Amino acid sequence: MKRVLALFLAIAFAVIAGGCGNSGEQGAMLTEDPNEVPSDTYEINWYLMGTPQEDISSVEMAINDYLKDKINATVKIHAMDAAQYEQKMNTMIQAGEYFDIAFAARWMLDYFGNSEAGAYFPMGDYFDKYMPESSKQMDPDQLESIRVSDGKVYGLPVHKEYAGQIGWIYRKDIADKYGINMADYKTVESLKPVLETIKANEPDMQYPIDWDNDSAPRILVEQESNIFRNGMYSNLEVVNYMDTPEFKKACEVARDFYESGLVKKDVLTTHDTIQRMKEGKCFCMLSPLKPGKVEELFKNTNYEFAQQEITAARVDYMPGAASMQVISATSKNPARCMRFLELLNTDPVLMNLVIYGIEGKHYNKIDENTVQIKQGTTYDFSANAWAVGNNFIVYLTDKDDPQKHEKLKELNDNAERLVSNLFMFDDKGDNEMIQIQTELDVINSRYMAQATTGALDPGPILEQWKEEWKAAGGEKYIEEMSKQYEEFLKKYPEKVQETIEREKELYNIESKDDSLTE
Missing domain, CATH: 3.40.190.10 (Periplasmic binding protein-like II)
Structure with missing residues (x-):
């Protein structure tokens, strides 16, 4: 279209x-x-x-x-x-x-x-x-x-800033009250005992963590593996995003938190996370972060908020x-x-x-x-x-960190650069491929929130999602994207090697096919 x-x-x-x-x-x-x-x-x-x-x-x-x-x-x-x-x-x-x-x-x-x-x-x-x-x-x-x-x-x-990372935005007074160091919690599931304690002892925080479709646990997966439309780059490969164990686990964690009463019951249909934070109804949320993010979101509130990065800084896609x-x-x-x-x-x-x-x-x-x-x-x-x-x-405002600009420049300078950041899929004017992309986008928008927010059992949803995705031509789309991506990678042998070395360390990979760098 x-x-x-x-x-x-x-x-x-x-x-x-x-x-x-x-x-x-x-x-x-x-x-x-x-x-x-x-x-x-x-x-x-x-x-x-x-x-x-x-x-x-x-x-x-x-x-x-x-x-x-x-x-x-x-x-x-x-x-x-x-x-x-x-x-x-x-x-x-x-x-x-x-x-x-x-x-x-x-x-x-x-x-x-x-x-x-x-x-x-x-x-x-x-x-x-x-x-x-x-x-x-x-x-x-x-x-x-x-x-x-x-x-x-x-x-x-x-x-x-053209880089970012994922982390917590949280109530500092509550963290101090219970001796919580948010830097110790690198995953959503690791925070569960803390949230249970807050739920039991803070009457105004019956749902101590909040999210919507754009801040659910899946965003941690997306930060670690660069997402592009209907594919995910993992270990220099293009795969079906919904078919990865990391994505499935993120959906299961969200469901567990929902069933445990840690996230609000209408999480699938409401998008009031920031407002609930301002009103003191929840302790924390996941969010894309940059220096000064918490001041931007919560300038005039009755509570003291803080932020804690939990993923490495990474240059944004495109x-x-x-x-x-x-x-x-x-x-x-x-x-x-x-x-x-x-x-x-x-x-x-x-x-x-x-x-x-x-x-x-x-x-x-x-x-x-x-x-x-x-x-x-x-x-x-x-x-x-x-x-x-x-x-x-x-100009900075009197509510900003005086070092905000310097910290943002430092974020840009030190952020990790993925070779895939510059890749863009080309449909080459192929009407069939254009139609496939359009149908996949519709399917993804239909199921993403249902699978990732926790309000519904993700198992059957993921199965239905994958069936429709496959029927719409998803495998053909991934195949074509993979071909283009392999050709793209050949233009950047040094960046490819850097990515290989990083993923050997990150995923404990002992060996890797180096054909793309030859």
């Missing part, structure tokens, strides 16, 4: 470009000197995913005043919550409607499909001219991971594709848009105008790099900084 849509979009954008002469206009604009302030003012229509802010108009005015003597541009910010954003932008893209800059990702606005279809501008071709500093901020793997099939880069990744800015192929001035993005990612004044608003009106400065948000402020976009631009020049 995506391949058919991509073809439709490619035709649509070709017609639009030819019909309105936009291609010629863009070509003329791309001669703009990046070292000069243009005489003509250009309005940049910028679409962002995030909660609309009440006082956006005054912030836009401040941004425009600041940009006047730098690139002579004005900015119109269109901020929307995720659901509205996805619907609105997909409609605009499919219709070939004009916009300048937008947030995109591999999971939002189909970065790869829309890039191949011609919906986005190939800004990577102009990094050296218009975005020399912001493009140099990127890790090479970030840029490589967003290179599409034509070899071009169509987005600028948001400069932030590290550049999780959050980026793209320029539309319909933009009338991509050069000015790129100059704006260069400023946004290198100029703390501009970046913090976008994130926090106006100093003295929306926030007060405590020191050079720290701010205090004014109570009742009518502008604060900081919760969505991860979707905007360079997070390392965003």
Whole structure:
């Protein structure tokens, strides 16, 4: 379906470009000197995913005043919550409607499909001219991971942490009360006696651990073995994710906790884990972690929370594709848009105008790099900084760890890199393979929460899941993915050898077929 849509979009954008002469206009604009302030003012229509802010108009005015003597541009910010954003932008893209800059990702606005279809501008071709500093901020793997099939880069990744790990977020006061050191508990099942003690002695915590489909015990399995759509990379192989003993055990652990009364009865249908933590109804939860994560989630609560990492830090899958800015192929001035993005990612004044608003009106400065948000402020976009631009020049708040930026950079520098992070399955336009992928996605979404949250017996569900998965062509899909993955691995012999050595240690493997490194 995506391949058919991509073809439709490619035709649509070709017609639009030819019909309105936009291609010629863009070509003329791309001669703009990046070292000069243009005489003509250009309005940049910028679409962002995030909660609309009440006082956006005054912030836009401040941004425009600041940009006047730098690139002579004005900015119109269109901020929307995720659901509205996805619907609105997909409609605009499919219709070939004009916009300048937008947030995109591999999971939002189909970065790869829309890039191949011609919906986005190939800004990577102009990094050296218009975005020399912001493009140099990127890790090479970030840029490589967003290179599409034509070899071009169509987005600028948001400069932030691109690695993470799994661990506990928990009530520190309760842990201190019972002498619990969360670093001692590397698995969910090992924590069971602790949770039973809390359940017996804390009346408000009858269900002391909480999760939903996205934070159930299975996320520990996924951290240890890189997951990609319908396959799992384990020991440099592609296998059926649901058919692994690790996944089955994670489902069984969730079921045991449910039957033991340690997790809420409506776990299958509710998604209120963070709210229950804030209300003091549970002791802990599993979560993807990074430095400062607990402060982000629990800024204003009545309880003291802490975090404890329990897995090794690992660079994310497709590290550049999780959050980026793209320029539309319909933009009338991509050069000015790129100059704006260069400023946004290198100029703390501009970046913090976008994130926090106006100093003295929306926030007060405590020191050079720290701010205090004014109570009742009518502008604060900081919760969505991860979707905007360079997070390392965003001011910290008085509630943040003063070393947050340094710790995030250290996380990036020291995180483990899997060779599979840069692999992307190619359906090659094969209609049968496209249909198989679509059916497998539907099947997976039907059974994942049922099998992993513990509310139902996972045994029969896993059997039914695997039967439907096989009937939909899952084995053929894995076979094709395996072929592509083996060819991909041959490009990275050094990384393959590193992975082999790691897995020998991790899984106690005595020998390994080294044919892929020959």
